[in-house]
Amino acid sequence: MKEFDYYKPLTLKEATALYDRYGASSKLLLGGTDLVVLMSDGVVNPDVVIDLKGIEELKRLELKDGFLHIGARTTFSELIESSVVKEKFPIIWEASRFIASVGIRNKATLVGNICSAVPSADSAPALLVRDAVVVAASEEGNREIPISEFFVGPRKTVLKKGEIVTEIKVPEIKNKFGGSYIKLGRYSGEDLAQVGVATLAVEGNKYSVAFCAVAPVPVRATEVEEFLKGKEITDELLNEAKPIALKAISPISDVRASKEYRMRMSGVVFARSMKTSVLRLEGNGPEYGDRLV
Amino acid sequence: MKREINFTLNGDPVSIEVRPNEKLLDVLRDHLGVKSPKHGCGRGECGACSVLLNGKSIRSCITLAVEVDGQEIVTLEGLEKNGLTDLQKSFLKHNAFQCGFCAPGFTISATELLNNNPHPDENEIREAISGNLCRCTGYKNIVGAILDVAKKK
Amino acid sequence: MKKLKYVGKNAVRIDGLAKITGAAEYTDDIEFGPKLLFVGVLESPYAHALIKNIDTSEAEKVPGVRAVISGKDFPEKFGLYLKDNSIFPIDRVRYVGEQVAAVIATTQEIADNAVKLIKVDYEPLPVLQSPLDAIKPDAVLIHPDLGSYEVVPWLYPQPGTNIAHVRKIRKGNVDKAFKEADFVLEDWYHVPHVVHAPLETHISVSLFTLDGRLTMWNSTQSPHTQRNIIAHSLKIPHKDVRVIASFVGGGFGGKAGINMEVIGAVAAMKVPGHPVKVRWTRKQEFENTSQRQELYAHIKMGVKKDGTITALEHKLYWDVGASAEYGSNVVNATGFSATGPYRIPNVSIDSYAIYTNRPPCGAYRGFGYSEFHFGLESHIDRMAKMLKMDPVEFRKKNAISRKDKVAYGVEMNPTGIQECIDKVAEAIEWGKEDKSPDPNKIRAKGFASAWKAPAMPPNESSAAFIKFSEDGSINILVSGMELGQGFMTAMAKIAAEELSLPLEKIRVELPDTDRNPYEWQTVASHVTWSCGNAVRRAAIDARNQILETVSRAYHIDKSNLYLEDGQVKSYTDSEFKLPFENFVINGIEMPDGTYRGGPIMGKGMFMPEFSSAKVNPETGQGGHPNVHYTTGAGAVEIEIDKETGRIKVLKAAEAFDAGKAINPDLVKDQIVGGFVQGLGTALWEEVKFDKNGRILNPNFTDYKIPTALDVPPVMIPIIVEVPQPDGPFGARGIAEHTMIPVMPAVANAVENALGVRIKSVPLTPEKILNALKEKEEK
The missing domain is CATH 3.30.365.10 (Aldehyde oxidase/xanthine dehydrogenase, molybdopterin binding domain)
Incomplete structure (x- = not known):
């Protein structure tokens, strides 16, 4: 690993000033489960690392004013341990459980996962179907970005120079709902998703669908949401919906799966997730966190 | 540039100068003589380097040493400071390990699990140790040994 | 008694x-003090290229660098059976990741950074990645000097080709037997390269002192063999080479013989008085240690209506990678034994060790037997289907027994194979159907038998x-x-x-x-x-x-x-x-x-004084190459998700004839551990290469070994004890054998579930779905 200067600011103000000063030659450090691997491999070689773990105001996880505020320092383990997240944001809870393994989840953060912006980011589909908002701070002030506009390419986001994501805001849903995140990997142990699908069913037959690992960025499948809107979910309807859902994605072949397999599995997992969400909405689905593949 | 970090290691205060690009695993093994965390993959994928950071298991091979300034680190050496733990006794009785290289990492993960959840079921045990790879045993005796402790407590 | x-x-x-x-204490845990130096290795970016020039001058100037070494310093060849391996290659590189030069420095970081300053001019050569291409007469030669290498007398390299060795067995008359058979079936099977993946990577620390003494602390299965190879290749008296072995963090054959340790030995000779550490990264462990051979096997089998196997023609095309120094014996051993544990009167076996531009291959738990049993035991099930006979019955009817002669003409040792088959059938409840409560899922069972002999020089x-x-x-x-x-x-x-x-x-x-x-x-x-x-x-x-x-x-x-x-x-x-x-x-x-x-x-x-490797090279007859065989059987119950193609093994049982289990608990632990390692190769594991011969998955991100969540909840290990007359208290080994039945047992279960035969491993969901699709289209 190349040598670098290490800063651990104690306030956000200090952090934004540092990040503004060092720009592209610096990297922000949260859990480090992605960044330290990239630095060890020599893929990323910053001159400056700014560790955000000293900033108290980023250590936030609370439901306030109709939003769940997930501060940048919040780890996946903390999300899993939170009863608020489990009860009111169960898709985020479920997705968190399927990320890597305990030893990674204890350090990795949701904000870090989103900012790494890999196509297979497990937390992204859950945030997409819950209409999350990314809050970024910089010397210029704060900015709110809908999660659906946040990703622009593999490992690329809309963040501008000097912007630090301070938290993710997820709106509460007042109506009854059910949701699910299904991750298809090569096996049940720690793996990256070959296909990840989150769905949300809200009473009154409103649905949301999002994918990861099957497009350059995690995507929301809005066309199929429109198609399903107002309809009761049946096997027949899902068969009709599948090709519409798949229009949102454009998988590639790589060492983890072929394009064809990803395409086919996206349909299978979409249908399975949707059925699960509806069952959960009705109160008789499998428990959140159960393995459905 | 080197900087001094201070942290608690297995209950004792430690003060040491490190470069920011040094990993916790290397500092523990090469500078502090703590050898139970092992080099397995260097990418946080095998669990052999697991240590407890403020009571939570982390991968010391993808943690910078500077990150633990002011924190508390416990390794296998710390767990057994006052003699064998019930978990270790159970591992011994069950012949839980073969080559033994992964044993310290599994002990860290299982200790964390039992601290948070003294009576896990088999499925919870498997989930909790699924980030620790073992190539020898097929996990049967490791799971059996943890289950034994979970039932007794 | x-x-x-x-x-x-x-x-x-x-x-x-x-x-x-x-x-x-494992090797990396030993303290060597402030004089310890570290080695960085320059690896070949090409799978096959001529080395035109190596310029180490810039690397030598780096502060902290003590020496830079390459083939000009140490041109020696080494090897266990066939001395075709280079400490550093002189004129050509033969696989991606091969060591071309090494830097010895005061820290690992300095060594690794200095490596980047070494300049090498390469002239790329055509890359051979398949043994079926490499065996063609016009293929580029990977070892043009094959004829000049030192080799043990019982291996037969074929200079002017890429064939490092061929083992032939001829017994009876297969042509006649095929004509007289009631059913004949022939087909191809494929098993890809896999890796040992021990949790501890290879590591070696060497110290050379000016009194002529070389001491090595190695993670190894073979301290004396390493001493012998080092002493022989570097011309140091054996008494002056000392190999100290600490606990080993997993071997599985990967730490047998010698490997990267040679780099440490020669590095130490350049800096007398300094211990020198070479520790492989996980990536190097994938790229530059031995892998398991890839196998393309062609099997033709003839049976009578009553279920008697009368003839077997088994052609084995092994990809041994860029060096056959150890792998040639895998090819040899399996050549003698590729009948499997069956009584077959007419046999023809050709087992070819073929060089390619892939990493050198060598010993891997099972020593080639897992690979050929995949095809053979798949084929046995298919033959049973042709005969409309229960596959377990078919195996029992043809299983070898005490008085039968094995393929090279020697009498079979005492064996409990019938009991192993019976006990596994009982444990897996063979014949009892089990239905999944989930309509998307289908359950079935699969069975396989196995045998293996220790593969050793006659005078081990x-x-x-x-x-x-x-x-x-x-x-x-x-x-x-x-x-x-x-x-x-x-x-x-x-x-x-x-x-x-x-x-x-x-x-x-x-x-x-x-x-x-x-x-x-x-x-x-x-x-x-x-x-x-x-x-x-x-x-x-x-x-x-x-x-x-x-x-x-x-x-x-x-x-x-x-x-x-x-x-x-x-x-x-x-x-x-x-x-x-x-x-x-x-x-x-x-x-x-x-x-x-x-x-x-x-x-x-x-020392087994009855063993002899002197056989007729054309027939394999006349010697006593193997001391004895251990037999056994295994079975699985699987559940397939028809939508995703994913296979879950619900239950497994294996029985092996240990002769006498010295410690029954530990024998059972070997069975469980070996089963799971076999399961990895059946379902997930495969080293993938790009078109230039570079490994695409040299890490646990993309090379998936089983975790605690992926193993069957029920695994039943069974010990059978038919004593081995010359074993201590009747004991014989079982540790490798436990992997062998798994790949074919799972493939047989897949056919029993879906009616499709998959002839290559791993049995990925994608292959399952493709096979199902093909079946529907028919």
Whole structure:
């Protein structure tokens, strides 16, 4: 690993000033489960690392004013341990459980996962179907970005120079709902998703669908949401919906799966997730966190 | 540039100068003589380097040493400071390990699990140790040994 | 036979406490002090290229760099059976990741950074990645000097081709038998490269001192063999090379023979007085240690209507990678045994070791038997289907028995294969259908038999010393290696039995070639048998010395004395009890104040004197290449998700004939662990290469080995015991065998579930879905 200067600011103000000063030659450090691997491999070689773990105001996880505020320092383990997240944001809870393994989840953060912006980011589909908002701070002030506009390419986001994501805001849903995140990997142990699908069913037959690992960025499948809107979910309807859902994605072949397999599995997992969400909405689905593949 | 970090290691205060690009695993093994965390993959994928950071298991091979300034680190050496733990006794009785290289990492993960959840079921045990790879045993005796402790407590 | 007190009883493994407390020291845990230097290795970016020039001048200028070495410094070749491997290549590189040069420096970081400054001019050559291409007459030669390499007399390299060795078996008349058969089936099967993936990567620390002494601390299965190869290649007297083996963090054959350790040895010779460490990263472990051979197998089998197998033609095309120094013996061993555990009167086998531009291949738990059993045991199931016969019945009908001759004409050893098959069938509830409650899922069972012999030179040997101490405890000095398989516990029990000494009084020491006596290698599942015999003889020797001493001192006839619980006792005088600690070092005091006896030191050795590699190269007949076979069987129950194609193994059972299980618990642990390693190769594991020969998945991100969530919830290990006449207490090895049935058992279960036959592993969801699609389209 190349040598670098290490800063651990104690306030956000200090952090934004540092990040503004060092720009592209610096990297922000949260859990480090992605960044330290990239630095060890020599893929990323910053001159400056700014560790955000000293900033108290980023250590936030609370439901306030109709939003769940997930501060940048919040780890996946903390999300899993939170009863608020489990009860009111169960898709985020479920997705968190399927990320890597305990030893990674204890350090990795949701904000870090989103900012790494890999196509297979497990937390992204859950945030997409819950209409999350990314809050970024910089010397210029704060900015709110809908999660659906946040990703622009593999490992690329809309963040501008000097912007630090301070938290993710997820709106509460007042109506009854059910949701699910299904991750298809090569096996049940720690793996990256070959296909990840989150769905949300809200009473009154409103649905949301999002994918990861099957497009350059995690995507929301809005066309199929429109198609399903107002309809009761049946096997027949899902068969009709599948090709519409798949229009949102454009998988590639790589060492983890072929394009064809990803395409086919996206349909299978979409249908399975949707059925699960509806069952959960009705109160008789499998428990959140159960393995459905 | 080197900087001094201070942290608690297995209950004792430690003060040491490190470069920011040094990993916790290397500092523990090469500078502090703590050898139970092992080099397995260097990418946080095998669990052999697991240590407890403020009571939570982390991968010391993808943690910078500077990150633990002011924190508390416990390794296998710390767990057994006052003699064998019930978990270790159970591992011994069950012949839980073969080559033994992964044993310290599994002990860290299982200790964390039992601290948070003294009576896990088999499925919870498997989930909790699924980030620790073992190539020898097929996990049967490791799971059996943890289950034994979970039932007794 | 005398009632056994230690052998055959369960016990906590004697290395258990060291391992659960972290006291077990692995090579990287040893402190070497401030003079320690580190090695960075320049690896070839090309799979096949000529080396035109190597310029190390910039790297040499870096502060902290002590030396830079390459082929011009150390042009020697090395190898276990065929000396085709280079310490550093001279004129050409043969695979991506091959070591081209090395930097020795004060820190790993300096060494790795300096490596980047070495400039090499390459001229790329055509890359061969398939043995089926490499065997073609016009293929570019990977070893143009093949004819000049040193080789053991029982391997047959074919200069002017890419064939490093071919083993042929001819028995009976296959052509005639195929004509007379009622059914004949032929097909191809494929098994890709996989890796051992021990949790501890390869590591070696070497120290050369100006008195001419080379000391190495290696993570190895083969301390004496490493000493022999190093001494021979570098022309250092054997007495001056010392290999010290710490605990090994997983071997599985990958740490057999010698590998990257040669780099450490020559690096140390450049910087006398400094210990030098070479530690492979996980990526290097994938790219530059031995892998398991890839196999393309063509099988043609003929049967009679009554279910008798009459003929087998088995052609095995092995990709041994860029070096066959060890892998050639895998090819040889499987050539002798590719009938599987069956009585077949007419046999033709051709087993080819073929060079390609992939990493060198070598020993891997199972030594080639897993690979050929995949095709063979798949084929057996298919033949049974043609015959409309139950596949378990078909196996039982044709299973080899004591009096049958194996393919090279020697009588089969005593075997419990029928009992293994029966017990596995019973455990898996063969014939009983089980339905999944989930309509998307389908359940089925699959079965396979297996056999394997140790693959060894005919004159392999083991030796042991037993040293008594003042308190009557013993240290057993052997050079067999505790790899996790329970070797130490087995040796302790064998000595315990002969000396009637409790296990708490016994230590088994890790190898040090200076101090511990000779052992060929800890490979081939042979140390319980071979080293066990040596330890048993050493214990008997020590016992005789004890009895002799007591007899002389007390004037009791030796035949009236016996050992019990650490004491010498007398059959004729029940009052006579002499604890070992009273005399095993200091002797027995006589009435006149003089002493009889002195330190008790047992020694024993074992070499199978009936084994011979001298066979007719065209027929494989005339020798006795294998000492014995261990047989067994395995079965699985699987559940397939028809939508995703994912396979889950719900239940597994395996039985092996251990002859005599020295420690039944540890034998069962081998069965479970081996099954799971086999499961990895059946379902997930495969080294993937790009078109230039670069590995695409050299990490656990994309090379998936089983986790605690991926193993069957129920695994039933079964021990069968038909004694091996020349084994210690009847024991023979089983550790490798446990992997062998898994790939075909799962593939057979897939066919039983879906009616489709998949002829390549791993059985990925994608292959399952494609096969289902193909079936629907038919």
